[in-house]
Amino acid sequence: xxxxxxxxxxxxxxxxxxxxPQWRQPQPKPHYDVIIVGGGGHxxxxxxxxxxxxxxxxxxxxxxxxxxxxxxxxxxxIVRSNYMLPGNEPFYEFSMKLWEGLEQDLNYNVxxxxxxxxxxxxxxxxxxxxxxxxNAMWMEGVAAELIEREQLKKMIPFLNYDHARYPILGGxxxxxxxxxxxxxxxxxxxxxxxxxxxxxxxxxEVTGIRRENGVVTGVETTKGFIGCxxxxxxxxxxxxxxxxxxxxxxxxESHVLQAFVTEGLKPCIDHVIVYGGGHFYISQxxxxxxxxxxxxxxxxxxAQRGNLATAEHVMEEGVTMIPGLSRVRVLRAWGGVMDMxxxxxxxxxxxxxxxxxxxxxxxxxxxxxTPASGYCFAHLIARNDTHPVARALRxxxxxxxxxxxxxxxxxxxxxx
Amino acid sequence: MASLITCPHCGVRPKEEFAVRGDASRGRPEPMDSDxxxxxxxxxxxxxxxxxxxxxxxxxxxxxxxVVERDTATHEVYSVVDAAEFARRVER
Numbered sequence: 045x046x047x048x049x050x051x052x053x054x055x056x057x058x059x060x061x062x063x064x065p066q067w068r069q070p071q072p073k074p075h076y077d078v079i080i081v082g083g084g085g086h087x088x089x090x091x092x093x094x095x096x097x098x099x100x101x102x103x104x105x106x107x108x109x110x111x112x113x114x115x116x117x118x119x120x121x122i123v124r125s126n127y128m129l130p131g132n133e134p135f136y137e138f139s140m141k142l143w144e145g146l147e148q149d150l151n152y153n154v155x156x157x158x159x160x161x162x163x164x165x166x167x168x169x170x171x172x173x174x175x176x177x178x179n180a181m182w183m184e185g186v187a188a189e190l191i192e193r194e195q196l197k198k199m200i201p202f203l204n205y206d207h208a209r210y211p212i213l214g215g216x217x218x219x220x221x222x223x224x225x226x227x228x229x230x231x232x233x234x235x236x237x238x239x240x241x242x243x244x245x246x247x248x249e250v251t252g253i254r255r256e257n258g259v260v261t262g263v264e265t266t267k268g269f270i271g272c273x274x275x276x277x278x279x280x281x282x283x284x285x286x287x288x289x290x291x292x293x294x295x296x297e298s299h300v301l302q303a304f305v306t307e308g309l310k311p312c313i314d315h316v317i318v319y320g321g322g323h324f325y326i327s328q329x330x331x332x333x334x335x336x337x338x339x340x341x342x343x344x345x346x347a348q349r350g351n352l353a354t355a356e357h358v359m360e361e362g363v364t365m366i367p368g369l370s371r372v373r374v375l376r377a378w379g380g381v382m383d384m385x386x387x388x389x390x391x392x393x394x395x396x397x398x399x400x401x402x403x404x405x406x407x408x409x410x411x412x413x414t415p416a417s418g419y420c421f422a423h424l425i426a427r428n429d430t431h432p433v434a435r436a437l438r439x440x441x442x443x444x445x446x447x448x449x450x451x452x453x454x455x456x457x458x459x460x
Numbered sequence: 461m462a463s464l465i466t467c468p469h470c471g472v473r474p475k476e477e478f479a480v481r482g483d484a485s486r487g488r489p490e491p492m493d494s495d496x497x498x499x500x501x502x503x504x505x506x507x508x509x510x511x512x513x514x515x516x517x518x519x520x521x522x523x524x525x526x527v528v529e530r531d532t533a534t535h536e537v538y539s540v541v542d543a544a545e546f547a548r549r550v551e552r
Binding site: 282284285293294295296297298342343344345346347351352353386442443455456457458 | 463475476479480481482483495496499500502503504505506507508509512514532533534535
């Protein structure tokens, strides 16, 4: 069923009894051309673009839990392309462009809101660094604006401009950036992939990868063996565990990142605001809750829950930037398992096994990358050739000395 | 994550006093070892779900490097020893 104003009215008049499920619940077939492990945002978008753009329709997506139960439903919903390094920026800008056309493409309301992302600076040195970043963005054709203090005060009056240690001197704004409804992104891609014939198989955990003569022949799952021509891994925080089944040695550590949401408020925060004194970022959802997060907890973890000390630290950062936040009550906190790579940038590449493909290392930037990650991964799987904007994101870049280290922190994942 | 770490030098301390360096299960290669050995040491991680050994630095205490054995899924801490003591045990 194609969604439209007409379909909305027609279903409303018939008591909303005739809506169809958005995707089927198929049993696995014995063999697929491509199997994708992981039914999160990246796995689903890969399947969608494989079927739609690259004509590979005999595809299955295997998901251990229910669809969207992982990081695609556990993030702070920010989409942006304000990166600095030439290996990253074209990729994220490609993603931003796909976001801008996504709702029409999917025929699904992902509630993309280009409200602008502003990153604050607190010193002259940081201002210089943001000018450099803004210029790097312009070099790739992406608009960035430096907003000075007086202008910023008119835009966002409620910030703590005169803090003794971290006075706010201005910010770098990307107007096209913003937020999207994370669950709707997963559902929209799932529905789109399903309509192109992709089998989405939920509650189907991969327990082993079967290989013969050096190539993958299929996967052992909790629903039995499923054969495949090509196997694509998009398992995010569990990439090391799935990779281990094929003896892959990966440059990844799994870390927990927390996010928080407050009680619903009247509209008060119009932008996505990123604190420059720490790593705090905040926006307001359409329901009115303030959604925010900051750094990872600092120790490797597979538990989807965080530590109280980090929660306290996040709140302190928030109140330092916006004193009024101290009056707001937090409703919920949750943790997601991040596949932190050794340079803070993702990996989309082939592996040492011919028909095994890898998509991982999203650190805490995975959500904004969902469309481009899927598109580039599908390009790689279908054509066995790296998409031009993902050329820097190879698995062997560490060995070759071409790490894409946006933070300049070195191979220390808890610092990225 | 457990909130308390028993430092062999300082006793029971809150975990906020420590900084985590990461995997301690692998020994540092020799200077002239192959590029591949060094690549694996610097960039590749086993990243286990379960028991792991890690270097923790007691930044706000004795400032010694410690080796903490803990579980990455349950966050239970099993043992904490001084890194020098750990290295001696591995050598033996």
